[in-house]
Amino acid sequence: MRASQALLLCSSLAVLLQPSSCQPYLRLRPSPSDNLPIKDIIEHPDPEYDPKEQDLDDRTLRKKLGSNFDPAFMSVAAPAQVNLSSPDPLHRVKVPGPLPNELKKLELGETPYGARLKMGKKARRKFLQWLWAYTYCPVLYTWKDLGIRFWPRYIKEGNCFSEKSCSFPEGMYCKPVKSVTKTFLRWYCQGWSRQKYCTWIPVQYPVISECKCSC
Structure with missing residues (x-):
């Protein structure tokens, strides 16, 4: 592979694996964001397309990835005390922070059709806190x-x-509204059998960073 071809391949934000390489089409930047998180990638089962031991040198790969290595979102070894096959994410849910401005400005003393309601400051604060906790995503x-x-x-x-509705009355669900991109290295092969050429190329992997209660 010529240097210019390799540079073009590495600069791509999505990777297209040609049928001749016996590997599936891979797109790491789905659009729209409703398609996040990325579905499991179907890999070719032939171990000939796996990197060999000499291709997995930690120091070399860290240097190649450079400042894109983010230990907060990526790990070389399996993270300790984490069941990757059946995670229980609920124990990691954080209590909502301060009330958002749109809730603080919510007028509770009057109905949409003009009727007046009496609500003390304490009751109003408790209701808004409950509403924020209920709709928080x-x-x-x-x-x-x-x-x-x-x-x-x-x-x-x-x-x-998304196991239950986040709105009252029900009907709306938590959906991704923002994502951040993390750069990984992807082992990529071209060609056939012993004549194939394989190398590590950078690919961008989107990660959901914000969810919101929406239709």
Whole structure:
């Protein structure tokens, strides 16, 4: 592979694996954000497409990834005391912070059709706190194993809690509204059998960073 071809390949934000390489089409930047988190990637089962031991030198790969290595969202080894197959994210839900401005400005002393309601300051504060806790949509983070063809192999992936409605009355659910991009190295092969050329290329992997109660 010529240097110019390799540079073009490395600068891509999405990776297209040609059918001749016997690997599936891979797109790491789904759009719109409703498609997040990224679904599990179907890899070719042939171990010939796996990186060898000499390709997994930690020092070399850290240097190649450079400042993109983010230990808060990626790990070379399986994170300790984490069940990757059946995570229980609920124990990581944080209590909502201060009330958002749109709730603080909510007028509770009058109905939409003009009727006046009496509500003390304490009752109003308690109701708004309950409403904020009920409609709050935290990002639930769990570690995911991307497989040996990614480096680092483990990513802390965000999800929106969607097992029940976040609105009152019911009907709205927590959905992703923002994401951040993390750069990983992807083992990429071209060609056939012994004539194939394999190398590590940078790919961008979006991670949900904010969820919101919406339709």
